[in-house]
Amino acid sequence: MKKPKTTLFLISINQFLTWGILYYSFSVLIIPFKTKLGWSEATISGGFSSALFLCGIISIPIGYLLDKIGPKPIIRIGTLLAPLLLALLPLVTEIWQYYTIWLSIGFVMSLILYEPALKLVSQLPLRHDKSFAFLTMIAGVSGVVFAPFGEWMVRMYGYQFVIWFYAIIMLFIVAPSNFVATHSEHAKLTTIAKKPQYGWIFKAKVLRFLTAIFLNTFATATILVLGVLWMIKSGKTPQFGAYVLGLVGFMSLPARLFVTKIHKFSSGYHAFALLVGLQSLSIIISFFYQFDAMIILFATVFGFSLGAITPLRAVLAKQEFGHLGLGSVNGIIAFVTTMARSIGPMIGAFVLQQSLNPRFFSVLLLSSSILSLAFMTSMTRGKESKALDPILEVKN
Numbered sequence: 001m002k003k004p005k006t007t008l009f010l011i012s013i014n015q016f017l018t019w020g021i022l023y024y025s026f027s028v029l030i031i032p033f034k035t036k037l038g039w040s041e042a043t044i045s046g047g048f049s050s051a052l053f054l055c056g057i058i059s060i061p062i063g064y065l066l067d068k069i070g071p072k073p074i075i076r077i078g079t080l081l082a083p084l085l086l087a088l089l090p091l092v093t094e095i096w097q098y099y100t101i102w103l104s105i106g107f108v109m110s111l112i113l114y115e116p117a118l119k120l121v122s123q124l125p126l127r128h129d130k131s132f133a134f135l136t137m138i139a140g141v142s143g144v145v146f147a148p149f150g151e152w153m154v155r156m157y158g159y160q161f162v163i164w165f166y167a168i169i170m171l172f173i174v175a176p177s178n179f180v181a182t183h184s185e186h187a188k189l190t191t192i193a194k195k196p197q198y199g200w201i202f203k204a205k206v207l208r209f210l211t212a213i214f215l216n217t218f219a220t221a222t223i224l225v226l227g228v229l230w231m232i233k234s235g236k237t238p239q240f241g242a243y244v245l246g247l248v249g250f251m252s253l254p255a256r257l258f259v260t261k262i263h264k265f266s267s268g269y270h271a272f273a274l275l276v277g278l279q280s281l282s283i284i285i286s287f288f289y290q291f292d293a294m295i296i297l298f299a300t301v302f303g304f305s306l307g308a309i310t311p312l313r314a315v316l317a318k319q320e321f322g323h324l325g326l327g328s329v330n331g332i333i334a335f336v337t338t339m340a341r342s343i344g345p346m347i348g349a350f351v352l353q354q355s356l357n358p359r360f361f362s363v364l365l366l367s368s369s370i371l372s373l374a375f376m377t378s379m380t381r382g383k384e385s386k387a388l389d390p391i392l393e394v395k396n
Contacts, residue, residue, distance in 0.1 A: 004124040008131055010181035011117050012138035014174050018112055018269070019141030021166040022082070022105065024249075026227045028151040028242055032159035039095065041229060045349035047098050048225065049342040051183050055113075062110045063331015071120040072182040078111025079170075079178040086167035090160035093394075113180070114310070115330045120182070136311040142226070143249025151228070151242035165182030208375050210336045215372035216276050217340035219365045220281070220306055222348040224248070226361075229349070234289040234358045245297040252307025271312060271380040278305035280369040283304030286362050344368075 026048050033044045055194050065074060092098045114136075122133050153162045223230070224245065231241030282302035286295040351361050 004126050007044075007123060008126060008179050009135065010177050011120055012135045013089075014093060014112075014178050014181065015114070015117050015135060015139035015342055016142045018082070020137050020146035020169060021086070022113070024143050024146040025150045025162075025166065026225065027147060027225055027245060028154055028238070029159050029163075030226075031232070031238065032154055036159070037093070038100075038375050041353050042346070043095065044098075044351045045225065045345050047102035049346040050099055050343035051102040051109060052221075052338050052345075054103050054106035055109040056335045058107065058110050058271055059115060059334035059338055060331045063115060065332065066119045066331070070171040071116045074111050075116050075120070075178055077110045079175045081108045082112065083167040083175065085293030086163055086170060090163045096192075109343060110334075115334045117328060123327050124304060127159050133311045133325070137253055140249060140252045140307055140310075143252065144246050145249070147245035147249070148239075148242045151238055155239075156355065191209060200382035205379065208378055210333075212272070212276070212372045212375035213333065214336050214340045214381070215368045215375065216279070216309070218344040219279065219336045219372070220302075220309075221341035222344035222365060222368075225304070225345040226348045226352065229352060230358060230361055231295075233352050233361070234288075236295075236296075244295060244299045247296065248303035248306065251303025253338060255304045262273070272309070273376040273379070275305045275312075276308055276369060276373045278302075278374055280366060283362055283366045285367055286365075288357055289358060289362075 030041055030044050031212050034041060035040070037044075062074065080103070085101055085108060089098075089101050089105075091102060117135060118132065121135055124131060149164060153165070157165075227245045227248070228238055228241035231244060232238060236244075278301055282298045282300075282305065285294055285301065286298040348361060348364060352358070355361070
């Protein structure tokens with residue numbers, strides 16, 4: 001039997017590698033794919049967006065399965081499929097092949113990214129706030145490493161070699177360690193024996209909360225996926241763009257460390273509103289992109305605010321439900337956030353391709369962020385602002 005802390009460490013390292021390979025690496029692959037295949041940025045980004053879209057669509061049934069059969073078989077199946085699909089990606093020559101593989105990767109994402117990992121960690125006999133903060137902090141480091149590292153690797157060896165290298169990492173490092181982590185008795189736990197109840201989704205305050213999360217994720221995901229392309233359109237080099245994303249990831253780390261303190265002096269809604277407000281401020285700073293110092297300031301503020309949102313969301317969900325039904329709850333939240341991650345970059349790529357001024361891209365991001373702030377601010381009024389006032393209600 002593996003010790004709980006060993007399981008937490010293994011699953012966190014695997015999340016670092018998996019997020020880095022399947023998500024953060026894509027930003028530096030857009031231009032190489034365009035050069036090699038001759039397709040537009042929107043077409044190339046559309047493949048990645050389609051993967052996220054499918055991931056979001058099936059996150060609800062996957063969330064139910066996480067509760068019904070436990071995270072062990074789900075994580076293991078995804079772990080085995082990932083390296084195969086990555087190995088096929090550099091071989092595509094037609095758009096239908098490209099989209100077919102990305103859709104398949106989207107299915108795999110739903111099996112091995114945050115939601116299954118959070119479900120497993122929630123069942124460990126450890127403090128959930130510290131466990132979630134640790135897992136998301138380690139996973140967040142991938143944003144620091146994989147953007148600049150991937151850009152350097154692509155420049156030195158070409159994008160095909162880099163993707164095959166990532167496939168090898170998934171096969172020989174992530175797969176074995178995921179099998180070890182899910183061998184823990186806690187990975188076998190099931191927490192519901194009947195169909196979940198979803199009536200809580202349609203309550204007004206829940207809809208406002210989910211809308212705020214969607215709009216916020218729309219902005220943040222668009223920046224993370226298209227950040228390098230955005231910098232290129234702003235007259236910067238790909239290397240500068242990659243290092244800006246690296247700085248975003250680096251600045252997210254201290255925020256993840258402090259997330260366990262945020263809810264102690266502020267309600268969850270107030271904390272979210274504060275973080276979204278900081279992100280809106282960072283996007284305003286990006287309007288002055290002609291000054292490198294302003295871009296660095298943007299990355300610093302944006303990264304810090306971004307870093308606290310994911311673990312804070314997980315902490316609040318765990319506080320409301322324990323681990324009972326948490327897979328189903330996170331499945332709904334994952335559906336909302338993943339839809340935003342798929343739609344945002346697709347619209348963002350179109351804006352960058354069609355507009356001559358990169359400030360139009362900033363306007364898109366700022367509009368989404370301010371709307372998110374408005375919805376989240378509405379959650380801070382009256383009784384709904386209580387720190388542990390249930391925002392989601394289910395019957396197990």
